[in-house]
Structures are given as structure tokens and as C-alpha cells.
Amino acid sequence: xxxxxxxxxxxxxxxxxxxxxxxxxxxxxxxxxxxxxxxxxxxxxxxxxxxxxxxxxxxxxxxxxxxxxxxxxxxxxxxxxxxxxxxxxxxxxxxxxxxxxxxxxxxxxxxxxxxxxxxxxxxxxxxxxxxxxxxxxxxxxxxxxxxxxxxxxxxxxxxxxxxxxxxxxxxxxxxxxxxxxxxxxxxxxxxxxxxxxxxxxxxxxxxxxxxxxxxxxxxxxxxxxxxxxxxxxxxxxxxxxxxxxxxxxxxxxxxxxxxxxxxxxxxxxxxxxxxxxxxxxxxxxxxxxxxxxxxxxxxxxxxxxxxxxxxxxxxxxxxxxxxxxxxxxxxxxxxxxxxxxxxxxxxxxxxxxxxxxxxxxxxxxxxxxxxxxxxxxxxxxxxxxxxxxxxxxxxxxxxxxxxxxxxxxxxxxx
Amino acid sequence: xxxxxxxxxxxxxxxxxxxxxxxxxxxxxxxxxxxxxxxxxxxxxxxxxxxxxxxxxxxxxxxxxxxxxxxxxxxxxxxxxxxxxxxxxxxxxxxxxxxxxxxxxxxxxxxxxxxxxxxxxxxxxxxxxxxxxxxxxxxxxxxxxxxxxxxxxxxxxxxxxxxxxxxxxxxxxxxxxxxxxxxxxxxxxxxxxxxxxxxxxxxxxxxxxxxxxxxxxxxxxxxxxxxxxxxxxxxxxxxxxxxxxxxxxxxxxxxxxxxxxxxxxxxxxxxxxxxxxxxxxxxxxxxxxxxxxxxxxxxxxxxxxxxxxxxxxxxxxxxxxxxxxxxxxxxxxxxxxxxxxxxxxxxxxxxxxxxxxxxxxxxxxxxxxxxxxxxxxxxxxxxxxxxxxxxxxxxxxxxxxxxxxxxxxxxxxx
Numbered sequence: 001x002x003x004x005x006x007x008x009x010x011x012x013x014x015x016x017x018x019x020x021x022x023x024x025x026x027x028x029x030x031x032x033x034x035x036x037x038x039x040x041x042x043x044x045x046x047x048x049x050x051x052x053x054x055x056x057x058x059x060x061x062x063x064x065x066x067x068x069x070x071x072x073x074x075x076x077x078x079x080x081x082x083x084x085x086x087x088x089x090x091x092x093x094x095x096x097x098x099x100x101x102x103x104x105x106x107x108x109x110x111x112x113x114x115x116x117x118x119x120x121x122x123x124x125x126x127x128x129x130x131x132x133x134x135x136x137x138x139x140x141x142x143x144x145x146x147x148x149x150x151x152x153x154x155x156x157x158x159x160x161x162x163x164x165x166x167x168x169x170x171x172x173x174x175x176x177x178x179x180x181x182x183x184x185x186x187x188x189x190x191x192x193x194x195x196x197x198x199x200x201x202x203x204x205x206x207x208x209x210x211x212x213x214x215x216x217x218x219x220x221x222x223x224x225x226x227x228x229x230x231x232x233x234x235x236x237x238x239x240x241x242x243x244x245x246x247x248x249x250x251x252x253x254x255x256x257x258x259x260x261x262x263x264x265x266x267x268x269x270x271x272x273x274x275x276x277x278x279x280x281x282x283x284x285x286x287x288x289x290x291x292x293x294x295x296x297x298x299x300x301x302x303x304x305x306x307x308x309x310x311x312x313x314x315x316x317x318x319x320x321x322x323x324x325x326x327x328x329x330x331x332x333x334x335x336x337x338x339x340x341x342x343x344x345x346x347x348x349x350x351x352x353x354x355x356x357x358x359x360x361x362x363x364x365x366x367x368x369x370x371x372x373x374x375x376x377x378x379x380x381x382x383x384x385x386x387x388x389x390x391x392x393x394x395x396x397x398x399x400x401x402x403x404x405x406x407x408x409x410x411x412x413x414x
Numbered sequence: 415x416x417x418x419x420x421x422x423x424x425x426x427x428x429x430x431x432x433x434x435x436x437x438x439x440x441x442x443x444x445x446x447x448x449x450x451x452x453x454x455x456x457x458x459x460x461x462x463x464x465x466x467x468x469x470x471x472x473x474x475x476x477x478x479x480x481x482x483x484x485x486x487x488x489x490x491x492x493x494x495x496x497x498x499x500x501x502x503x504x505x506x507x508x509x510x511x512x513x514x515x516x517x518x519x520x521x522x523x524x525x526x527x528x529x530x531x532x533x534x535x536x537x538x539x540x541x542x543x544x545x546x547x548x549x550x551x552x553x554x555x556x557x558x559x560x561x562x563x564x565x566x567x568x569x570x571x572x573x574x575x576x577x578x579x580x581x582x583x584x585x586x587x588x589x590x591x592x593x594x595x596x597x598x599x600x601x602x603x604x605x606x607x608x609x610x611x612x613x614x615x616x617x618x619x620x621x622x623x624x625x626x627x628x629x630x631x632x633x634x635x636x637x638x639x640x641x642x643x644x645x646x647x648x649x650x651x652x653x654x655x656x657x658x659x660x661x662x663x664x665x666x667x668x669x670x671x672x673x674x675x676x677x678x679x680x681x682x683x684x685x686x687x688x689x690x691x692x693x694x695x696x697x698x699x700x701x702x703x704x705x706x707x708x709x710x711x712x713x714x715x716x717x718x719x720x721x722x723x724x725x726x727x728x729x730x731x732x733x734x735x736x737x738x739x740x741x742x743x744x745x746x747x748x749x750x751x752x753x754x755x756x757x758x759x760x761x762x763x764x765x766x767x768x769x770x771x772x773x774x775x776x777x778x779x780x781x782x783x784x785x786x787x788x789x790x791x792x793x794x795x796x797x798x799x800x801x802x803x804x805x806x807x808x809x810x811x812x813x814x815x816x817x818x819x820x821x822x823x824x825x826x827x828x
Binding site: 008009010011013014015016017018019022049051054057059062063066067070071074075076077078079080081113114115117118120121125126127128129143146147150185214217219246247259260261262263270272273275276277279280282283284285286287288289290 | 494531534535542661687
């Protein structure tokens, strides 16, 4: 048979440089870095992924909204919803931000995609070329690193301190790159309750950062995933509102404030930026049914009530984790208690290797990722941090983290 | 104020070559080419988009499935569903194809994304580089042309006849390109009830095409959007099944068989191809709730019953449109009656310009796209075809298309 002698099509001969840029074995290989080591303990305490408290999810309200939308908009909710997303949801988002930031926004500034991850992918599609330089916080959300690297950009990490990304470091690095004749295209920042460190960029640095980026023609990508999840008082005004949207693209998501499985995020930007992004959106949009249900849910005012509830929940959880670690592990760990978000960022003292702690903790049924997952070069950059996500664990589980990790550290010292 | 003197960030200085490649004014500019001219007629007859019959959509069954999934899998249905998509839906799809094609498929060969448009985008991300050559049918679905051009590939259109894409033309063009030292990366084909022409690739040409592409190391992208929508008998075996999946990626979707707003499509490919595609999937997947609901719907066997229903509906609609045009317009139009799908592809006779017919028809309340929308260079390539989508129009509306277009043509002759 002639057919059998023909060469098989081997994907290796077809793979794009985009796909190759996310290489096997890299720290951002799968987008779902192996944060959870295997454990033999039955019901382990899981402090891994940044997912909402399961009990808090407004399942009944979402279900009611879905049913009402399907009954009222039988056809429209099951038909193509348009590339920019359902107008009603974009209007609800514009209203939300207008109210929160005391500045008039409109639906034309918004575009809906698959979560903020999908939004960041689209922004890279529209504005990032191979070899462009993108500045990110070091450490930062590994999924965003993966997306940016997937667009073949060069990532440079800027260190953080307790007040967020360090301006003097940005200035130094940008100057150095410009001396080399290189252009910096974009800066990606999670300035509110950052993932993984929990830090908030100070108000002073925010205006400095905007001025600096504008004068150096660096586009700012502001990831607001956690902005609404403050414990007692909101973070400083967003970069987007301070800059009146000029030179800033903001991405937001329902993943952290309602449920990660909604897969609905949004980009907010000046109309001319949104226009460019629609040029590279080829997937005909995502589910108008879910977009309509979320709009209906928001229009009832229930989102605001829900946000108050979850702020209290995460504040309590954070407090519990923080208290138990302070009580049991303060000789071993240092951390700043965050004022919002999902994460406690732990620095291991006494020369502990984070990887050793994680391994032993896993064997005892406490699961969490290494801090190195959030650095570009993984454990080459860092083996002294841990990220503990308190958002999805129960209060009871969180209470036992202190004693658990205390015994881990004691065992490692012996 | 210093801030005001600073240069504003202008998107023009940031736009990627990917975004630029979908240029303003091109035939594929928006992905939603202006198919519908404005009309002053109140309820016009709309033969524009390829969307399912509204009455056929199994809204109640989908609603039941959504509710049952939300009640049974409260957490799982609202949490990240994984980059490859919900296993249950991939299994249901594998079972569907296994049964239909009498060949064992498995869930690992499937990946779920936002409709087949999202799937084609991902395939281009994974395998297409700027300047790669992609062969497509001429004419073909404009959205796919847009996606391929958006990946900066060069598209070459291969003409069709009544038996589908012309093999001798492919052979001639590939030889010519190879003589120029150029490599052809991919061939995109809608071989079943093609959009826009309704043609079916003959069984003989299918095996010729597979052999030819394999021997020339051309990856086949088989778009199966309409494969299930046959009127009396199914199309010949798919390229994917004939090739046992080697060198073929097949995309499918629920958009045409259930509802376009589900935004759920799938890629089927050999495991090593699917692995590459997961490398460039950055959006953390789409809604697991809808994926689970569809799996539940399929598991009840209701999809098969639904398919039988819609086949009858579209057959009747096609017949009605075909009959009325034959009766009223056979001096002006030539067409082959399709054996499935959503479209009638009309060739205008007597030197009529399609654009003139469309304009006058619109003013009388009959709306449809020009055939030129499906060619790469629009009306430079073609001004003699029309595409009439019968899928969403009512039988009554369809019955009046013949007399309506007859009067248009008569008026144009005068």
C-alpha cells in the first residue's frame, strides 16, 4: 500500500514559534503548574488555587438569573452575542465603575472575554510582538507570565516591597534598556492585593507610575482581579481612573468575586484601544446566556450585597490563618498580613528551603504552591517563599495550618 | 501641569502586526461583514446569517440540563473546568463519533473552545506562522479567512465545482508554489454542505485529497460545522475518519446543530496535536456549566432525536426556497439544490450584477449577503453570486422569496 509508506504528518514539523515559546519543562509550561504534590492523607488541607469560598457562591441567584433570561430572551440568549459582548453586561460594568470611581464610564469602553486570562491573551494579541519587552512584578501571577511569554515577548521582573512595585527599580531598568536601544512595550501590574504577595501599590507610587509610563510610552495593563476583595477599606484609586483611561487597559473578572467557572472577564480601555482588540478577536464571543444572567444579577443590586458578604468571609479567613501562623510559626516564617485578596505570602526564615517545607507539609496533608512558581525562572530565582491561599479553605482547616506547619518546621530542624 | 504636556499613548504606536493584518476596509475586516443592507421595510425577510431555526432550539431541554447540573454539581460546574474542557463532554463527543464512524475514538482526542471559530483560532495559534501558505476553498466561510489572515498567513483559494474542491487545481497550485520554494502549511476545507456553496466533496476526491496532503506534508483542517445537517442521507465518511486522524484536525460545533449562542465547539485530533494546542490555550477554558449541561443533554440521547427533527426542518425550508426560485427566477438564477446545510448558492444569469440585485432586494425587504463576501478580494473576485441562508427564515417568508426576487430582476432589466 502506497499510503502506508507515506510520511505521517508529525506535529513537530508544524508547531508555531508561539507554541514553542511555551517550552516543555518551563516554570509556566502548562498554565496549571503542578502546585499540589501528591499526598496520601485523605481530606488534605488545600491552600493551592485562588478560588472563591464554595459556600459563598450565589448559586441560587445565578440559577434564577439563568432561568429568567432563558425564559424572557429565549432566542437572544442562545444566539451569537457579538464580538464585544452583551451590551447590558457592558452597561452594568460601566455603571459599577462609574459609581465606584465617581467618573463617567460607558459601555463602549468594555469588551467581554473568557475570564481575565482570556482578556490578557487578547491584549497581547493586539499589542505584543515577538521580542517586545514587558515589565511585570517579580513575583507575579504565573498564568499571566505564561500568556506574555506565549506571545514571544521578553519579560523583565521588577521587584516589589511592602508598597508594591519599586519605582526606582523600574526607572533603573527602563533607563538601562533604553541605553541598549530597546523599547519597553507594556507593564503588567496587579496593584490591588497582588497575586501572590498581597501587596497594594501605594497611592503615591500610582501617580508616579502613570507619569513615568506615559512619558516613556509604556502601555499599562492593570489586572484588577482582586480590587473588590478588600477587608475593611478599598485600595487607592485604580490606575485606570487616575489616568482617566489614557494609556491604561484594565482587566477585571467575575472569577474571584463570584466563581471561576463563569469564565467571564472584561477589558476596559479607551474606545480606540478596544477597537484594535476587536480586530484580533476571532472566536465570535463567549456565551451570551451567561453574560445576560450576570447582567440580570447585577441589575438587582445583588452583587453589591454579595461583595459585602465575601469581604467579611475572606477577612475572617485571612485573620484565622494569620493568627495561627503568628502563634505557631513566627520563628520560622515572616509575612505581612494583607488588607484584601486571597493570599498570604510567606518568607521562610532560618535558612529553610521552601521546597523542603512544601514536600513535608504535603506528606502531612497541607498543600500549597512554592513561591518560586510566581517567578520567571522558578526555583533558580527563589526557594524561600510559599503562597498560602486562604480563600477556599474552611475556617477549621485554616486553624490547623499553624500547628501543622510548626510540626513540619520542627521536624526539618531536627 | 506637566502631565498634560506628556504625549498621550496612541494605540497606533502599539498595534501588533497581527492586528494590522486584518486591515480596515478589507473584505474580512470585522468578521461580521456588513451582510445586511439597511432597509425601510418593517419585517424584512432575512436570509443572512447561518443560524438555526429559532423554534427548533431545545430551550426547555437545555434549561433542564443547566438546572440539573447546577443542583447536582454546585461547585464543580462553577469552578475552572480545565484547559482541555469537561471530560464528560469530551467523552460524549468521542462516543458520538465512535458510533457514527464505526471507529474507536476517545476523550483525549478532544479539546473544547468557544465555537468552531475559537477552535480554528487556536489551531492557527499552534501551527501557523506569519507568511505560511494556507489553501482554502474559493469561496469559503469569511470568518475562517479572517482568522487565517489574522495569523498573517497567505491564503490561496482553490476553486470548487459540484463535487467540491478541485483536485487538479490543488495539484497545479501546490506544484507551482513548490517550484517557487514555498511550503504549504495547511488546507482548510468545509467538505460537507459547504458554506457558502452547499457542495459536498465526493468520496473519491476525499481519499485523493488525503493522500495528496500527506505526501506533500500539508496539514488538513476539516471544518465539520454542517456535517450532521444532511437532508436524507449522510455525506461520505469524514476526512478525519478516512485518515484515521493522521494529519487531519477536525473542528465541530454545537452552533449549527443546536444554537450559535452556546459558544461551544471542539477540536478532534491525534493526541500529539492536541498537546501542542493546549500550549497556546491561555484563557483557562470556557464555561464548565454549559459544557456539563451539553454533556447531560447528549447523555439522555436527546441530541439524536433533535438532529432528526432539524434535518426535516431544513430539508423542508431548502425545498421551499428552491421551489419558489425555480418557479419564479429560473431565467435569472442558476443553482444546485444542496443535500444538506443552511445555504443556497445562487449564480446570477443574464449579466446581472449581484450587488445590484442585493441592493434592490434590500429596499424591498429581502436581505442576504453577496457571494463576494466569501471570496478573499470581495467584489474584485466576484459580482455574480448570492448566498441565501434558509435556516432561520420561516416557511412563509421563504415562499415569498421567489416572487420578490423575480420582481427585483424584472425591474433591473427594465
